[in-house]
Structures are given as C-alpha cells and as structure tokens.
Amino acid sequence: MEELLERVRSGFVRVGPREAAAAAEDGALLVDIRYAQLRERDGLIPGALVVERNELEWRLDPWGSHRLPEAVGHDLRIVVVCDEGYASSLAVASLRQLGLHRATDLIGGFQAWRAAGLPVDV
Secondary structure (H helix, E strand, O other), rough: OOHHHHHHHHOOOOOOOOHHHHHHHOOOEEOOOOHHHHHHHEEOOOOOOEEEEHHHHHHHHHOOOOOOOOOOOOOOEEEEEOOOOOOHHHHHHHHHOOOOOOOOEEEEEEHHHEEEOOEEEE
C-alpha cells in the first residue's frame, strides 16, 4: 500500500493544515470524505463540504448529472480531507482522472487539522 500511495502522491503537491485553511479562504473547496461515525465523533471543519467517499466522483464531476452546485468546473481548487491523510490521496488520484487537475489533499487529514488548532465544529 505504501508503494501505491507514494506513486499516487507523486502526481500532485499535498498541503498542510494551514495551507488548506488559506486555500479555503481563497475560494478552494474543502471536501470532507470521512464516514459519518468519524464526523460525529470528532466534529467538522467549518465550511467544509461533506461528500461520502463512495459518492465523491459523482458529486464533483463538473459534467456529471449528479454533481453538486459547487462542482463548477475542472479548474476548481479542491482539498480532500479524510481522517489521517491516506484515503484522501487515493481520492485525489480519482478526481484528477476526471480532469479536476487542481485537486489535492490534506497531509495528516482531519487529525492534523485539529492538532494544528484550526477551527472545528463539534
């Protein structure tokens, strides 16, 4: 699995918690793909869009019939957030295959966000 993650991550630049917060302030879409139990246990990043991992591609493909209103184009800056920064990397690889070339993920995931003292709604 480590080899796969290394290969996938070589295709984009990941961001840390403060970079993700700054990107969101500049209009990037933070997308939380954690499952409900983790969101209920740990809270949410204010303003993050919650999209279950199994719906991610359907909801963020700008040409898809099931896209969310936020999926405005392939140039959209997206920062994917999972719990610890593993599943999000694989999700980004999938989004990039859809043409979302500015998609990246949060190093360390939600846990790194919280550890950095950034806001969390509980």
